[in-house]
Amino acid sequence: MLKSDYVYIDLLTDSGTGAMSDRQWSAMMMGDESYGGARSFYHMKDTITEITGFEYVIPTHQGRAAENVLFSYLVKPGQVVPGNAHFDTTKGHIESRKAFAIDVTVPEAYDTQLEVPFKGNVSLEKLEKVLKENQGNVPFMVLTVTNNTVGGQPVSMKNIRETCELCHKYGVPVNIDSARxxxxxxxxxxxxxGYADKTLREICKEMFSYADSMTMSAKKDGLVNMGGFIATNFEGFLTYGGMNGRDMDALAVGLKENIEFEMVETRIKQVHYLAAKLDEYGIPYQRPAGGHAIFVDADKVLTQIPKEEFPAQTLTCELYLEAGIRACEIGYVLADRDPVTRQNRFGGNDFVRLCIPRRVYTNNHMDVIAAALKNVYDRRNEIKRGLEITWEAELMRHFTCQFKRLG
Ligand SMILES: Cc1ncc(COP(=O)(O)O)c(C=O)c1O
Incomplete structure (x- = not known):
């Protein structure tokens, strides 16, 4: 509920918070706002087809809108949708339709100190169990790359291929939640x-070749402030969605810029620069560092605070009080309540996400963030109590939850 004017460094999200380039701003001046068949649409569509191989594209105003359009058609009450740690809006769109989102991420993802290269992977064993037990009742599977919820962790090509093959064996299509x-x-x-000599374009083409559709929040790897799309190989979508022509042009340019290796490497190396600083100070986070953020393991920092008092949300508040840095809880508040039992879901990780916007901050800012977190870490034992929820919405509570500080 903070006003952004009260924030010094804003690590709330990397979604729509990147800086657009001069080429993107000039593309916006060329926007074609025709109601049908706009040139801007075809510029965007051709770029998406070139990168992903998907032939049919519908623009939407952001990622959750893409989910809403696709899921309102595909998801029926009582159905089961497996996924590797569904993002909150994805889970919301499944649960609000009285269906069930089942997590099938590999168990390694839940041991934050384990260093494995593809912690976002799908457990094929868990997935097969869900597919077998729910035959005829699984409308599709959601494969999220990178896996945001477990720490911006990547999914390997081998795992993408095997996941899609397994789903197809059971007649279940795969939708890639493609934000990053x-x-x-x-x-x-x-x-x-086997991939060191391939270009990012070749790798992306192969990733999507195994799947049936994608939903995209273009505010991340599309480098725009707002926008999204659905892309498939199934005919039936119209060339008219929720985006302005000029925004579609900016997205086309953003995708072309971001798919350059040097561009994405600069970004990821900045995230890893921050990780190295936290290593220096001994602050625990989901290892190895992922793509868009550092996920601090709050359960391991505020060990004296019980789950019921939300350690990660408490640590998020302490970081703001320390230095005006706004982070985001990706933990027990976000995990919400089980739709059937209405109990808090304490089974997953409890993270403070330090999300780095694209092309916005310098490494000097990373130094300030690390120093502020170190100050909080050094006085962690003085933080005796956590927070109590005083008000929450029935669905997706974390956007508007209200808390009381205990003790
Ligand atoms: C993995 C993932 N999927 C979907 C979304 C939803 O996208 P949007 O915020 O554009 O609605 C997000 C980000 O918010 C995300 O990180």
Whole structure:
């Protein structure tokens, strides 16, 4: 509920908070606002087809709108939608339709100190169990790249291929939740055997070739402030969505810029620069550092605060009080309540996400963030109590939750 004017360094999200380039701003001046068949649409559509291979594209005003359009058609009450740690809006769009979002991420993702290269992967065992037990009742599977919820962790090409093959064996289509697909391609190139000599474009093309559709929040790897789309190989979508012509032009340019290796490497290396600073100070986070953010393991910092008092939300507040830095809880508040039992879901990780906007901050800002976090870390034992929720919405409570400080 903070006003942004009261924030010094804003790490709330990397969504729509990047700086657009001079080329993107000039593309906006060329926007074609024709109601039908706009040139801007085809510029965007051709770029998406060139990068992903998907032939049919519908623009939407952001990622959750893409989910809403696709899921309102595909998801029916009582159905089951497996995924590797569904993002909150994705889970919201499934649960609000009285269906069930089942997490099938590999168990390694939940051990923050374990260093494995593809912690965002799908557990094929868990997935097969869900597919087998719910035959005829799984409308599709959601594969999120990178896996935001477990720490911006990548999914390997091998895992993408095997996940899609397994789903197809059971007649289940795969939708890739693609917000950070270019960052995922960067990790495949730099970490997976056989991909070092391939371009990010070749890697992206292969990633999407195994799947059936994608939903995209273009505010991340599309480098725009607002926008999204659905892309598929199934005919049936119209060439008219929720975006201005000029915004579609800016998105086309943004995708072309961000798919350059040097561009995405500069960004990811800044995230890893911050990680190295936290290593120096001994502050625990989800290892190895992922693509768009550092996820501080609050359960390991505020060990004296019980889950019921929300350690990560408490640490997020302490960081703001320390230095005016706004981070985001990706933990027990966000995990929300089980739709059936209405109990808090304490089973996952409890993170403070330090999300780095694209092309906005310098490494000097990273130094300030690390120093502020170190100050909080050094006085962690003085923080005796956490927070109590005084008001929450029934669905997706974390956007508007109100808290009382205890003690
Ligand atoms: C993985 C993932 N999927 C979907 C979304 C939803 O996109 P949007 O914020 O554009 O609605 C986000 C980000 O918010 C995300 O990180």
């Amino acid at each position: 697909f270019i960052e995922n391609a960067y990790f495949i190139k730099t970490r997976e055997e």
